[in-house]
Amino acid sequence: MVIEIIELPMITVIGKEGLCTTEKNIVQTLWQEANSHFHEVAALGMKNSDGTYVGFWGAMSDESMSFRPWTHQFTRGLYLAGVETYADAIAPEGWxxxxxxPRKYMVVDVEPDRYGEIFDEVINKTIPEKGMKLVGAVCDYTEPATGKNKLFFPVEAL
Known part of the structure; x- marks a missing residue:
């Protein structure tokens, strides 16, 4: 597993938000909703110099919107399926x-069929082995230029 540790500035995302729980994981529903109405926010998306979008985030937060890890063993929290945008962008109605x-992140590539396995390995093994602790909600990220999916784990040194 390739691990990268990076620092990112504040990230702004406009998307479709919902509460995920063990009983009702609505991540796919939120992505379907965001994708089917993407034309409403397409102009707000931050773009690279080649015209591709910077990224699509499955941003996550605890229910208090403090961007802490999800509760109930990482099965309950808020999810925002959306596009990275500029700080001054205004979310349209329904978004x-x-x-x-800004945070330091441990970033790993992830294959959809190994999502749970990689998530667990990084949380339970990799982060502690690196002398770090998880300090925020883990986020999904898709890089449009390459199609690569990544997990961003907010970390700090112990």
């Missing part, structure tokens, strides 16, 4: 804007 704080 939600989140501003994630």
């Amino acid at each position: 939600t804007k989140w501003v994630m704080p």
